[in-house]
Amino acid sequence: MSDRAARVIVMTGATSGIGAQALERLAREPGNRMLLGARGTGRAVPAGVQTVPLDLASLTSVREFAQDVVRNLARARIDVLVLNAAVQARHLDGRTADGFESTFGVNHLAHYLLVRLLLPYLSDGGRIVITTSDTHDPAIIPFGPRHLDPAALAHPAERGAVAAGMRAYAASKLCNLLTARSLAARDEVRARRIQVVAYNPGLTGGTNLMQLSTRAQRAASAVIRPALTIIGRFRPAFAMGTPERAGEVLAQLATGEIAPPPESVYVSLVRGEVTFPEPSALARDDATRDDLWRRSQELVGPLAP
Numbered sequence: 001m002s003d004r005a006a007r008v009i010v011m012t013g014a015t016s017g018i019g020a021q022a023l024e025r026l027a028r029e030p031g032n033r034m035l036l037g038a039r040g041t042g043r044a045v046p047a048g049v050q051t052v053p054l055d056l057a058s059l060t061s062v063r064e065f066a067q068d069v070v071r072n073l074a075r076a077r078i079d080v081l082v083l084n085a086a087v088q089a090r091h092l093d094g095r096t097a098d099g100f101e102s103t104f105g106v107n108h109l110a111h112y113l114l115v116r117l118l119l120p121y122l123s124d125g126g127r128i129v130i131t132t133s134d135t136h137d138p139a140i141i142p143f144g145p146r147h148l149d150p151a152a153l154a155h156p157a158e159r160g161a162v163a164a165g166m167r168a169y170a171a172s173k174l175c176n177l178l179t180a181r182s183l184a185a186r187d188e189v190r191a192r193r194i195q196v197v198a199y200n201p202g203l204t205g206g207t208n209l210m211q212l213s214t215r216a217q218r219a220a221s222a223v224i225r226p227a228l229t230i231i232g233r234f235r236p237a238f239a240m241g242t243p244e245r246a247g248e249v250l251a252q253l254a255t256g257e258i259a260p261p262p263e264s265v266y267v268s269l270v271r272g273e274v275t276f277p278e279p280s281a282l283a284r285d286d287a288t289r290d291d292l293w294r295r296s297q298e299l300v301g302p303l304a305p
Contacts, residue, residue, distance in 0.1 A: 037085075
């Protein structure tokens with residue numbers, strides 16, 4: 001961490017769910033300067049927190065956000081970059097402004113581009129936290145990806161099916177984890193002692209991702225949630241957590257109060273307890289990691305105008 005009195009934290013996904021819980025904790029700590037990326041205006045945020053326009057469904061907006069952040073910083077540096085925002089669609093019909101499938105475009109490509117743009121402005125000894133999910137692991141969640149094809153994720157042939165939406169979300173979370181591993185392996189990041197963390201908050205109730213829009217879905221939830229309580233006793237990944245606890249851990253990861261072991265990036269919240277498991281075999285595969293980094297660069301285009 002830099003020696004300045006103020007710790008600069010730039011964050012996405014901080015206006016609802018676990019991000020909002022983390023923001024409340026971070027904003028209360030003296031000396032933290034918070035810059036949030038958010039769509040629209042009039043967001044309710046703690047006093048002293050600054051919001052900067054950001055639409056993750058547009059790579060142009062991502063570039064403009066990065067430029068706005070740098071302008072706001074003046075000569076200061078970013079101490080912590082928290083990439084927490086995510087969407088989970090029920091189908092694959094949505095497209096970003098750039099024509100990519102929305103789940104892949106928002107959850108992965110936008111954050112990949114953002115971290116590439118802001119990395120030069122991170123302080124030495126700073127920290128990057130990327131929210132992932134244990135849905136990336138088919139050994140834990142059946143619809144987790146067993147292979148990764150970035151081109152097919154960006155422009156899927158399949159549309160409409162609920163199961164396809166779940167698979168797309170899981171694949172995007174694998175991409176988040178692989179991006180964290182790619183960053184941690186980069187010479188620049190290692191030389192500047194920047195710590196990279198991929199955080200799985202676990203199955204969490206009361207978040208935007210868990211919101212149910214139809215009467216039938218809410219009725220099904222009334223049955224599913226008690227069932228998950230029972231299943232969670234035997235399968236920890238299905239134990240429902242709270243946004244308060246998940247947000248608390250996200251804040252602790254941002255400040256460095258919690259950190260993964262050396263040479264590791266993955267942190268998981270299971271039944272309210274922080275663990276440091278190995279991610280899936282595919283997430284640990286260096287060839288898959290490097291291929292995603294290269295193809296993501298091709299999809300987002302040049303970093304500089």
